[in-house]
Amino acid sequence: AQRVTQPEKLLSVFKGAPVELKCNYSYSGSPELFWYVQYSRQRLQLLLRHISRESIKGFTADLNKGETSFHLKKPFAQEEDSAMYYCALSGRGSQGNLIFGKGTKLSVKP
Amino acid sequence: GAGVSQSPSNKVTEKGKDVELRCDPISGHTALYWYRQSLGQGLEFLIYFQGNSAPDKSGLPSDRFSAERTGGSVSTLTIQRTQQEDSAVYLCASSPLHVSTANTIYFGEGSWLTVV
Numbered sequence: 001a002q003r004v005t006q007p008e009k010l011l012s013v014f015k016g017a018p019v020e021l022k023c024n025y026s027y028s029g030s031p032e033l034f035w036y037v038q039y040s041r042q043r044l045q046l047l048l049r050h051i052s053r054e055s056i057k058g059f060t061a062d063l064n065k066g067e068t069s070f071h072l073k074k075p076f077a078q079e080e081d082s083a084m085y086y087c088a089l090s091g092r093g094s095q096g097n098l099i100f101g102k103g104t105k106l107s108v109k110p
Numbered sequence: 111g112a113g114v115s116q117s118p119s120n121k122v123t124e125k126g127k128d129v130e131l132r133c134d135p136i137s138g139h140t141a142l143y144w145y146r147q148s149l150g151q152g153l154e155f156l157i158y159f160q161g162n163s164a165p166d167k168s169g170l171p172s173d174r175f176s177a178e179r180t181g182g183s184v185s186t187l188t189i190q191r192t193q194q195e196d197s198a199v200y201l202c203a204s205s206p207l208h209v210s211t212a213n214t215i216y217f218g219e220g221s222w223l224t225v226v
Binding site: 006043044045046086097098099100101102103 | 113143145151152153154155158166201203214215216217218219
């Protein structure tokens with residue numbers, strides 16, 4: 001069964017500190033992993049996808065198949081990074097259903 | 111329109127009443143998703159439509175929930191005999207094809223449902 005686990009409901013860090021939002025997944029095939037973000041009073045939107053190996057707003061995420069993890073990292077957190085972050089999984093070759101974790105609220109304090 | 115449009119944006123209903131929530135996806139998008147967002151539960155998948163294929167209804171929590179997509183465009187999520195635990199934000203999203211490396215899922219602003 002497909003499952004995405006985000007163990008932290010809330011993560012609070014100070015500005016300039018490193019941040020890591022954890023995501024673990026369960027999937028029997030080859031998954032595609034994503035991070036979505038929802039800023040206050042805004043729509044949920046794509047932050048980054050694993051296949052692109054991109055860095056968006058200073059965030060990166062590496063897919064570790066051995067540990068079945070896709071943790072989101074940023075070396076120096078900014079106050080504007082405060083938001084709700086959701087890890088999501090889609091199975092390759094599936095009908096495209098996207099399964100989300102329960103989300104982690106990141107709070108960056110000044 | 112420029113994005114996924116949902117209506118109503120807010121709905122307060124009495125327990126036991128039926129409600130309908132509407133979603134207008136981005137023009138040309140073949141895939142449409144419904145999710146439920148509530149405190150402590152994150153984003154819960156409800157149903158997924160892709161073109162003319164049979165919808166994936168595996169996430170619907172009970173038979174009080176149903177959804178239709180007419181003409182491959184507009185979708186309506188219906189909740190019959192609403193209960194207080196149905197109170198949540200119902201999010202609709204669409205994408206040009208199924209989620210892949212090339213495509214992105216775009217969300218609406220959601221319909222806030224409160225059952226009193």
